[in-house]
Amino acid sequence: VFTRNNFPGHPVTIGRKHIQSGRLQAIIVNSGNSNVATGQEGLALAYKYVNRAADHLQIAPELILPSSTGVIGRPLPENTMLQACDLIKQKIQEADFPGFARAIMTTDAWPKMKTIALKSGIRITGVAKGAGMIEPNMATMLAYIVTDAAIEPELCQKLLSFAVNRSFNRISVDSDTSTSDTVVLMASGKSNVPVQASAEDLTREAEKAPWEEAFLPDENARDFLRGLLEICQQLACEIAKDGEGATKLVELRITQSASQKQALKIARSIINSPLIKTAIHGADPNWGRIVMAVGKVFDEPLKLENIRVYFGSLELQGAGLQDIANYLKQSEICLTVSLGCGQVAERMWGCDLTAKYVAINSEYTT
Amino acid sequence: VFTRNNFPGHPVTIGRKHIQSGRLQAIIVNSGNSNVATGQEGLALAYKYVNRAADHLQIAPELILPSSTGVIGRPLPENTMLQACDLIKQKIQEADFPGFARAIMTTDAWPKMKTIALKSGIRITGVAKGAGMIEPNMATMLAYIVTDAAIEPELCQKLLSFAVNRSFNRISVDSDTSTSDTVVLMASGKSNVPVQASAEDLTREAEKAPWEEAFLPDENARDFLRGLLEICQQLACEIAKDGEGATKLVELRITQSASQKQALKIARSIINSPLIKTAIHGADPNWGRIVMAVGKVFDEPLKLENIRVYFGSLELQGAGLQDIANYLKQSEICLTVSLGCGQVAERMWGCDLTAKYVAINSEYTT
Numbered sequence: 001v002f003t004r005n006n007f008p009g010h011p012v013t014i015g016r017k018h019i020q021s022g023r024l025q026a027i028i029v030n031s032g033n034s035n036v037a038t039g040q041e042g043l044a045l046a047y048k049y050v051n052r053a054a055d056h057l058q059i060a061p062e063l064i065l066p067s068s069t070g071v072i073g074r075p076l077p078e079n080t081m082l083q084a085c086d087l088i089k090q091k092i093q094e095a096d097f098p099g100f101a102r103a104i105m106t107t108d109a110w111p112k113m114k115t116i117a118l119k120s121g122i123r124i125t126g127v128a129k130g131a132g133m134i135e136p137n138m139a140t141m142l143a144y145i146v147t148d149a150a151i152e153p154e155l156c157q158k159l160l161s162f163a164v165n166r167s168f169n170r171i172s173v174d175s176d177t178s179t180s181d182t183v184v185l186m187a188s189g190k191s192n193v194p195v196q197a198s199a200e201d202l203t204r205e206a207e208k209a210p211w212e213e214a215f216l217p218d219e220n221a222r223d224f225l226r227g228l229l230e231i232c233q234q235l236a237c238e239i240a241k242d243g244e245g246a247t248k249l250v251e252l253r254i255t256q257s258a259s260q261k262q263a264l265k266i267a268r269s270i271i272n273s274p275l276i277k278t279a280i281h282g283a284d285p286n287w288g289r290i291v292m293a294v295g296k297v298f299d300e301p302l303k304l305e306n307i308r309v310y311f312g313s314l315e316l317q318g319a320g321l322q323d324i325a326n327y328l329k330q331s332e333i334c335l336t337v338s339l340g341c342g343q344v345a346e347r348m349w350g351c352d353l354t355a356k357y358v359a360i361n362s363e364y365t366t
Numbered sequence: 367v368f369t370r371n372n373f374p375g376h377p378v379t380i381g382r383k384h385i386q387s388g389r390l391q392a393i394i395v396n397s398g399n400s401n402v403a404t405g406q407e408g409l410a411l412a413y414k415y416v417n418r419a420a421d422h423l424q425i426a427p428e429l430i431l432p433s434s435t436g437v438i439g440r441p442l443p444e445n446t447m448l449q450a451c452d453l454i455k456q457k458i459q460e461a462d463f464p465g466f467a468r469a470i471m472t473t474d475a476w477p478k479m480k481t482i483a484l485k486s487g488i489r490i491t492g493v494a495k496g497a498g499m500i501e502p503n504m505a506t507m508l509a510y511i512v513t514d515a516a517i518e519p520e521l522c523q524k525l526l527s528f529a530v531n532r533s534f535n536r537i538s539v540d541s542d543t544s545t546s547d548t549v550v551l552m553a554s555g556k557s558n559v560p561v562q563a564s565a566e567d568l569t570r571e572a573e574k575a576p577w578e579e580a581f582l583p584d585e586n587a588r589d590f591l592r593g594l595l596e597i598c599q600q601l602a603c604e605i606a607k608d609g610e611g612a613t614k615l616v617e618l619r620i621t622q623s624a625s626q627k628q629a630l631k632i633a634r635s636i637i638n639s640p641l642i643k644t645a646i647h648g649a650d651p652n653w654g655r656i657v658m659a660v661g662k663v664f665d666e667p668l669k670l671e672n673i674r675v676y677f678g679s680l681e682l683q684g685a686g687l688q689d690i691a692n693y694l695k696q697s698e699i700c701l702t703v704s705l706g707c708g709q710v711a712e713r714m715w716g717c718d719l720t721a722k723y724v725a726i727n728s729e730y731t732t
Contacts, residue, residue, distance in 0.1 A: 004662075004664050005658065005661040005662050005664075006660070006661040006662075006663070006664065006666075006667045006668060007657050007658070007660070007661035007670050008661075034654075036654065036657070037654060037657050037670060071652070071654060072652075072653075072654020072655070072657055072658065073653060073654040073657065074654075274540040274640070274719075274723070274727070275540060275727055278723070278724050278726075278727035278728045279727065279728065281724065281728045282727070282728025282729055284728060284729065286437070286438075287438075287439060288400075288402065288403060288437055288438020288439040288440075289438070291373050291402065291403050291438055291439065292371065292373070292438060294372070294373070295371040295372040295373035295374075296370075296371050296372075297372070298370050298371075298372065300372075301372045302372060304373050304403060353640075353724055354724055355721035355724045355725065357640070357644070357724075358644050358647065358719055358720055358721045358723075358724060359721065360644075361640070361641055361644035361645065361648070362644045362645065362647045362648025362650060363648055363650065
């Protein structure tokens with residue numbers, strides 16, 4: 001699953017081609033330079049270092065996914081990349097996920113990794129990075145998930161898209177869409193435990209509520225999808241929590257919505273509102289801003305009197321403003337907005353907006 | 367012209383009814399409390415003070431427009447409002463526009479007013495307020511424009527909508543749409559100079575480029591519309607420049623676009639991008655963020671190689687990054703993005719994002 005930005009990085013362009021076969025064996029990640037808007041030279045260099053690594057690993061170049069994050073529009077240093085590829089066999093002797101999680105960090109405050117073992121014996125490990133501060137760059141995210149489950153490539157893609165849509169596609173740090181976003185799921189089959197689901201099962205699944213859950217009929221597949229969702233959601237939350245300058249993770253639940261489209265539009269309006277993000281930062285129970293953010297979704301008119309707002313378990317009507325202010329002082333906030341016009345629920349994660357975000361992103365790139 | 371927010375303030379609801387006749391004689395403005403989401407009591411109180419003022423002024427209540435800005439969801443103090451209305455005749459002896467401009471300021475850094483005299487003898491005076499800092503509130507804007515031109519109510523509405531769409535609807539401080547926004551044009555006819563235009567003239571006008579100009583066939587009408595545009599654009603720029611915490615006014619020009627819709631979508635993506643706003647604040651020539659913001663308008667795919675970016679008169683390709691950084695240190699920045707796919711141009715105004723914006727909006731409401 002790649003960024004939807006219309007100007008994707010060269011690594012994303014190559015990655016889209018390389019995953020066509022449904023098979024990958026290696027991922028090459030660099031940070032500090034996204035290799036975006038670097039012209040034909042940038043594309044040629046990406047192919048060059050992928051080929052170099054393929055030679056050393058003795059695999060086809062098409063089995064390698066390149067990934068880059070960092071400043072846009074600056075040439076990627078050729079020697080650095082090629083020299084790193086020359087050391088690839090010497091440096092990588094065995095799987096070292098914690099080491100990988102640390103290596104792809106740029107300005108993340110902590111490495112982001114999660115492993116779970118399912119009843120069936122399948123293991124799933126996910127590693128991600130979120131944006132940081134040393135060099136101003138995109139709120140770029142990368143996530144790599146591996147499993148020893150036995151899954152056909154086509155199903156792998158479907159399960160990943162399903163999980164990404166319920167996790168990484170539901171976070172926003174600053175509403176800016178990176179040109180480098182990449183999420184990968186690789187399944188080795190080493191556990192010999194098969195994960196199977198039909199296209200119909202997945203279509204039905206997509207319509208089921210609550211969408212944070214999985215209900216596939218096959219037990220192995222259901223457990224696998226639940227595990228995948230858990231990993232994706234946890235890594236996504238870590239990225240939101242580690243958002244540039246952020247001090248608080250915000251979970252936003254939209255309930256009683258008429259449609260998923262409506263719920264998401266309103267969720268995005270709230271989670272991205274600078275006025276709500278700053279109020280949460282200051283533990284300011286300025287709920288009028290939530291009214292404003294719901295109301296500014298012009299094409300989804302609602303009745304104000306049907307809307308209910310909850311800060312954690314405190315309902316706005318009834319709770320004292322001081323109680324809400326105290327609740328907002330916590331580092332993890334749950335905000336629920338019930339629209340009172342249907343049965344659909346949605347969830348998004350975001351963070352507060354702080355002076356540190358401004359400081360990080362005002363710094364000079366060069 | 368009122369806010370498009372689906373939860374408008376009670377004054378806006380009343381205002382929409384009162385302007386039906388096309389006639390107004392008085393405007394009552396308060397600040398610090400927007401009278402939004404205050405229930406039936408808030409609506410009843412607004413009618414009550416409008417009626418009280420009408421009694422004192424001996425005019426029909428329908429000739430009065432109420433306007434409020436400030437915190438949402440808090441009861442408007444009844445006594446304060448009624449007592450002010452009781453003093454209305456005593457306090458207002460003659461037209462005092464500078465006094466009015468100061469009186470409607472809440473946390474604006476300076477009063478916003480502009481008067482122009484046209485060749486025909488017509489005068490136009492506009493007064494506006496932009497959002498401020500004492501009490502965290504919406505990026506709420508109000509603007510009142512009066513003229514002694516003789517214009518029929520229907521044409522008045524059309525000319526105002528035309529001008530607002532090319533000025534106040536082209537500014538963004540933080541992408542949040544207030545529940546109170548109001549712009550009013552009142553024409554007394556005292557100059558005895560008629561302003562006339564047919565519906566066809568105005569339709570043709572709307573299609574003409576550049577849209578900052580006016581080309582109506584009748585000279586008086588053309589001059590009037592040019593004057594109105596000038597006042598609206600200047601007041602709109604002042605609001606953007608006085609945006610909460612802002613240190614810089616940003617004029618964004620989109621050129622060579624395939625359509626107005628495309629130009630505006632991309633303009634909004636750029637002018638509201640927190641990463642671009644912070645880079646401008648820090649005079650950081652991080653042009654990659656502009657690429658990102660153009661690319662994240664998913665439904666308007668463009669060719670990256672056709673896009674040209676200018677900082678003032680400096681073209682990105684060719685100019686040194688240090689020259690661009692120096693240019694960005696100015697307090698008024700002009701950024702031009704040429705999309706290379708058509709003939710349409712658009713313009714928007716915004717401001718930088720600063721730590722002060724966060725400080726202002728994190729403060730406690732109560």
